[in-house]
Amino acid sequence: MDRIATAFAQAHRENRAAFVAYLCAGDPDLATSLAVCRAALEAGVDVLELGVPFSDPLADGPTNQLAAQRALASGSTCAQVLDLVREIRQFSQVPIVFYTYYNLVFANGIEAYVSAARAAGVDGLLTLDLPPEEAGELSAACRKHDLKMVFIVAPTTPESRLPVVCGAATGFIYYVSREGVTGVRGDLAGNIPQAIARIKAHTSLPVVVGFGISTREHVHAVAKNADGVVVGSALVNVIKNGLADRAALPAQMKAVAADLIAGVRR
Numbered sequence: 001m002d003r004i005a006t007a008f009a010q011a012h013r014e015n016r017a018a019f020v021a022y023l024c025a026g027d028p029d030l031a032t033s034l035a036v037c038r039a040a041l042e043a044g045v046d047v048l049e050l051g052v053p054f055s056d057p058l059a060d061g062p063t064n065q066l067a068a069q070r071a072l073a074s075g076s077t078c079a080q081v082l083d084l085v086r087e088i089r090q091f092s093q094v095p096i097v098f099y100t101y102y103n104l105v106f107a108n109g110i111e112a113y114v115s116a117a118r119a120a121g122v123d124g125l126l127t128l129d130l131p132p133e134e135a136g137e138l139s140a141a142c143r144k145h146d147l148k149m150v151f152i153v154a155p156t157t158p159e160s161r162l163p164v165v166c167g168a169a170t171g172f173i174y175y176v177s178r179e180g181v182t183g184v185r186g187d188l189a190g191n192i193p194q195a196i197a198r199i200k201a202h203t204s205l206p207v208v209v210g211f212g213i214s215t216r217e218h219v220h221a222v223a224k225n226a227d228g229v230v231v232g233s234a235l236v237n238v239i240k241n242g243l244a245d246r247a248a249l250p251a252q253m254k255a256v257a258a259d260l261i262a263g264v265r266r
Contacts, residue, residue, distance in 0.1 A: 003095035003123050004148055004171045007046045008206040016264045017223035018046035020208055022232030024067035025050045025084050026076030027239055032246045034087050039250035041092050043257035052081050052100040059128040063233040082120040089121035097124040114141040124148035124171040132168030152176055153199055166203035173199055173207045188218055193225040219263030231260050
């Protein structure tokens, strides 16, 4: 079953954008991470983007860097992240996409990593620092194991490169609405509708928009044109701000996620 396609089709039938939530696996510890993921899913998340903790997360701003640092400090490993996915699969069939870096894939062996991820219940890979032109080996392994690939389009991506990026993707296209790194912003980037239209001229896959989306109003504005809206740092901040009482984090996450999700209707 293609859980990613099913999630976007369901959102389309309901005349809304899909809500894609980013959380760092293992933040602040594995048990709390599982509880927080469950709470977000109970709030109505359509796609769970799980960050795989990495020591050098070059695409991430301070919020997500610190989340990865907390996860690594608590002892999180690639094997434990897969265990987390297996635990989530005990109660949810929401699609899970790994937000990762190529070092982690390559160091574990491309074929072995993809096979293990798929067996655990992962649906797709977004490998931040791997351009499609260099992704042949990983793409082949993903095709073999039916793991979808997600690639990024940025505001600086030239028109001539869009067919390459869109042609390599099999899950969805992630439009990074701002130059720079992840993080909460006070306002939305400009020209998002025009950028989505430009991408859609080259693909029939869903187009999601992320980076800097942090309020229900932001979500609603982006949802008018995008197939999906990604919120990360605003959710990760719930964990950062609630570290003193980890038992209360799931309820806080559910409330914040529900408020953001309310913005997806067009």
